[in-house]
Amino acid sequence: MTTTAFPPLSAAARRRRIGGVVRRDLAALRRSPVRIFEIVFWPTVELVVWGFVTVYLRAGDVPFIVSTLLGAVLLWQILHRASNEVSMGFLEDIWSRNLLNMHVTPLTAAEYLSGLVVFSLTKVVFSVAVMGTLAYVLYGFGILTVGVALVPFMAVLLVLGWALAIAAISCVLRFGEGAQVIAWSLVFVFQPIAGVFYPVSVLPSGLQVVASFVPATHVFQGMRDVLAGSPIPWDRMAAAAALDVVYVALALALYTVTLRHARAKGRLSRFGE
Amino acid sequence: MRAVRAPAHPGRVAILQADLLAKRFGPVTAVEEVSLTVAEGEIAGLLGPNGAGKSTTLHMLLGLVTPDSGRIRIFGLDLERHRTEVLNQVNFSASYLGLPGVLQVREVLDAFARLYGLRRPAGRVAEVVELLELGPLLRRKVIDLSSGQQTRVQLAKALLNRPRLLILDEPTAALDPDAGDRIRSLLVGVAREWGGAMLITSHNMREVERMCDRIHFMSGGRIIATGTAAELAGLFGVADLEEVFLKVARQ
Numbered sequence: 001m002t003t004t005a006f007p008p009l010s011a012a013a014r015r016r017r018i019g020g021v022v023r024r025d026l027a028a029l030r031r032s033p034v035r036i037f038e039i040v041f042w043p044t045v046e047l048v049v050w051g052f053v054t055v056y057l058r059a060g061d062v063p064f065i066v067s068t069l070l071g072a073v074l075l076w077q078i079l080h081r082a083s084n085e086v087s088m089g090f091l092e093d094i095w096s097r098n099l100l101n102m103h104v105t106p107l108t109a110a111e112y113l114s115g116l117v118v119f120s121l122t123k124v125v126f127s128v129a130v131m132g133t134l135a136y137v138l139y140g141f142g143i144l145t146v147g148v149a150l151v152p153f154m155a156v157l158l159v160l161g162w163a164l165a166i167a168a169i170s171c172v173l174r175f176g177e178g179a180q181v182i183a184w185s186l187v188f189v190f191q192p193i194a195g196v197f198y199p200v201s202v203l204p205s206g207l208q209v210v211a212s213f214v215p216a217t218h219v220f221q222g223m224r225d226v227l228a229g230s231p232i233p234w235d236r237m238a239a240a241a242a243l244d245v246v247y248v249a250l251a252l253a254l255y256t257v258t259l260r261h262a263r264a265k266g267r268l269s270r271f272g273e
Numbered sequence: 274m275r276a277v278r279a280p281a282h283p284g285r286v287a288i289l290q291a292d293l294l295a296k297r298f299g300p301v302t303a304v305e306e307v308s309l310t311v312a313e314g315e316i317a318g319l320l321g322p323n324g325a326g327k328s329t330t331l332h333m334l335l336g337l338v339t340p341d342s343g344r345i346r347i348f349g350l351d352l353e354r355h356r357t358e359v360l361n362q363v364n365f366s367a368s369y370l371g372l373p374g375v376l377q378v379r380e381v382l383d384a385f386a387r388l389y390g391l392r393r394p395a396g397r398v399a400e401v402v403e404l405l406e407l408g409p410l411l412r413r414k415v416i417d418l419s420s421g422q423q424t425r426v427q428l429a430k431a432l433l434n435r436p437r438l439l440i441l442d443e444p445t446a447a448l449d450p451d452a453g454d455r456i457r458s459l460l461v462g463v464a465r466e467w468g469g470a471m472l473i474t475s476h477n478m479r480e481v482e483r484m485c486d487r488i489h490f491m492s493g494g495r496i497i498a499t500g501t502a503a504e505l506a507g508l509f510g511v512a513d514l515e516e517v518f519l520k521v522a523r524q
Contacts, residue, residue, distance in 0.1 A: 005398060006390045007435060008361035013390035027380040031414065060394030097371030101430070104335045105388040106361040141297055181406040266298055269332045 019109045021115020025089050026122070036101045039123055043077050043131045061162040067227045070141040070198060072220060076132055076196050077215055078154055080187055082125050082161025083168070085120035086113075087183035090169045094177060094200040109259060113252075124158065146223060149232040153219045159164065159244040160215045161187065166251035170258040176267065196220050202249050215247065230247050285312035288438050288470040289334065293341035296329055296494075305494045307343070311438070312500060316464050316471040318481045320514075321491030322522040327474045330491070331442055334472070335365055361390065366431035367442035368424065374416030378407060378426050381415060382433065389434035398523040404459065420447040428456065432463065439464070441473045443495040447482060453477075457484055479514040488514070493519050 006013035029035050050073045093099040102112065132143040143150065168183040193207060194216035195199075201206050209215045218240035222233045261270040278472060284311060289311040296304040304326040311317045319327050332338040336356055345352040347359045372381050384399065386394035402408055405425045415423060424447045444460070447452040461484055464471050475481050481488060482502040490498040490505060498505055502514045509517045 004391055004393065005361060006358045006392060008390060013361075016387050016390045023387060024373065024376065024380070024384035027377075027384070028375050031326055031375040031377070031380075092373065096373045097369070100337060100364075100367075100370055101372065101385075102388070103337055104360060104363070104365045105385070106357045106390065107388050108357055131403050236368075260339070262338065266296075266329070266332075266338050268337050269328070 003107060012108075014108075014111055017111050021089075021107070025092075025116070028092065029123070038083075039127050040073040040128045040130050043081075043124045043127050044134060046073055046077065047131050047134055048138070050213055051135070052095040052271075060133070065124075066139065067141055067145065068224050070091055070135050070139060070221050071143065071146060071227060072196050074128065074135060074143050074156055075100045075132055075153060075219060075223060076191070078128060079157040079190075081124045082120055082158045083164045083187040084184065086116045086162055087168050088166030089116040089119060090165075090172070091180055091183060092181075094172070094271050097271070100263045102267070103268060109255065113255070116165075121158070121166075124161075128154075140195065145159070145224055146226060147232075147237045149226045149237075151222060152232075152241070156215050156219050156240045156244055160190075160247060163247040163251040164190070165243065166248075166255050167233065168253070169255040173262045173267065176270070188215055190216055193217070199224065213243060215243040218243075283413045287311070287316060288313050288315075288348060289472065290346045290391055291330075291334060292344045292346075294330065294333055294340045294345070295339060296326075296341050302494050304333070304340075306385055307494070309489050309492075309496060311469055311470045311472050311497070313437075313470050316461065316484050317471065317488050318485035318488040319472060319474045319491060320481060320488055320518065322518070325493055326494040327443060329494075331440055331474065334390040335363070335440060337359065342464060344436070348486055361434065362390075362437040363440065364431040364434055364436035365442075366424075366427045368444070368446035369442070370427060371437075372415045372423065372426060372430070372492075375414060377412050378413040378418070381426060382429060385430045386433050391434065397433055401432050404432065404463075405429045421449060421452050424448055425452075425456070427508065428458070428460075435467055435469070437467075437469045438524075439469060439471045441471065443475055444473065445477065446473070453480070458486065478518055479515070482514050490521065492524075497521070 006016060019106040029109045047070070052071055127211055135141045135143060146153065163185050165183070171179045193203070193211050194214045195203070195211060196216070199221065200211040200217055203211060219235045222236050223235055287310045292308050292312070294304055295305040304403055308318070319330065321327050329338060333340050348362060350359050352359050358399060376384070379398065383385060383394055384397040386398055388504070391397050402411060407425060407429055408425070410422055411420060415426065418426065422510055424445070428444065431441070445456050457480055460471065473481070473484065486501070488500065488502060488505060489496045498508055500508065505517050506513050509520055511517055511520060
């Protein structure tokens with residue numbers, strides 16, 4: 001009866017199912033000019049605003065300020081996009097009343113999340129490429145001046161963004177559609193704490209302790225160090241990577257628990273109503 | 274009310290076996306002591322008034338709702354422990370579900386063909402497109418389709434993996450009588466040809482009489498009677514299934 005399908009637990013079937021999620025989202029992106037516009041619009045607005053701020057500050061002869069602020073804007077977009085695009089993929093399943101269709105396929109939770117993550121990666125790469133080009137053309141700031149450190153910086157932020165998205169999705173599963181505002185805003189909770197645009201030393205001492213447990217803190221401080229001419233702070237990057245592992249583990253555990261809860265309480269069914 | 278238990282198709286393999294399912298949502302008992310089997314090649318109906326527990330039962334059989342107690346075995350496998358293997362051979366369509374509106378019909382079907390791990394998605398999509406006469410709609414966005422056309426796309430999605438068990442929650446609710454009639458014929462034909470099993474809920478009693486080999490009648494979260502349409506009418510002392518429905522609903 002199902003000889004036309006790969007054995008459901010085979011690697012080929014898993015790849016095919018993850019590919020199904022990615023292809024679906026890519027097709028949705030292609031068919032929705034608003035979403036393509038959005039990829040370019042918000043990052044560009046941020047870049048232009050902060051760009052002019054830095055031009056103003058440069059006139060005041062503040063050292064490194066141009067590169068650190070523009071670098072922060074670019075790296076922040078990686079975290080923001082990584083988080084929002086995964087959440088968006090999930091919310092679109094809710095908005096189109098398609099979530100139950102997804103949950104009655106053989107797709108596992110891990111495969112579903114992997115599909116969303118892979119798709120978000122393509123959008124983040126595109127978004128950063130647009131912003132990087134604009135930063136260079138408009139303000140002469142080349143993101144590649146950060147050097148090889150860009151790789152661990154981006155990796156840590158991507159993984160953190162995905163972890164936050166999975167946590168946000170879990171909140172929507174737990175509390176229903178009304179909680180979707182969490183999907184947009186959770187990442188912004190970390191913006192003031194992580195010292196995106198300023199060193200965490202300006203924070204109150206209690207918040208500095210909190211900040212040390214946020215992976216992004218180490219990335220943004222690391223970026224400022226590198227742009228100031230210091231070597232790549234690998235110890236910081238190692239700490240950030242370790243924290244990322246903890247964040248992802250917690251997010252996945254939260255997702256597992258909330259999905260089980262949603263099935264037990266019949267909440268999953270209500271997403272189809 | 275007295276429950277009757279018609280035997281499942283003797284000698285046929287039970288595709289679906291649910292034993293003593295129960296589900297409560299807070300103080301509300303949605304489903305209680307529901308046991309049912311669906312045999313290979315059988316089209317079974319699940320009937321009952323609104324709030325009888327039909328959809329909750331179907332959702333438990335699909336793994337969307339976890340039963341408080343009871344056991345579900347599909348193809349001889351425990352649903353909870355073998356979810357991926359089971360769902361690979363099951364499909365579902367319901368009048369209340371949607372599909373990604375911005376996608377074209379061909380993109381929706383291609384995505385779901387992949388979600389079911391099909392080896393040759395394009396070939397299978399072409400088959401279901403022909404079966405449900407979706408050719409002219411292939412390049413149209415789902416959001417631009419009428420509700421009847423969307424139902425046909427949902428059904429095409431539900432047939433993509435040649436399911437051994439097809440679960441349909443009011444499959445023809447959005448269709449006009451002509452389209453509904455053609456879809457019923459198609460579904461019966463598909464079930465007979467593939468030898469798979471179907472479990473259907475519907476409020477269209479003629480549809481149920483025409484399609485179903487056996488009907489499980491639910492009320493107040495329980496299956497109160499099981500049998501053919503004629504057997505149920507006889508049991509309740511009325512002329513047909515519609516009168517059975519009215520009698521149960523008004524009691």
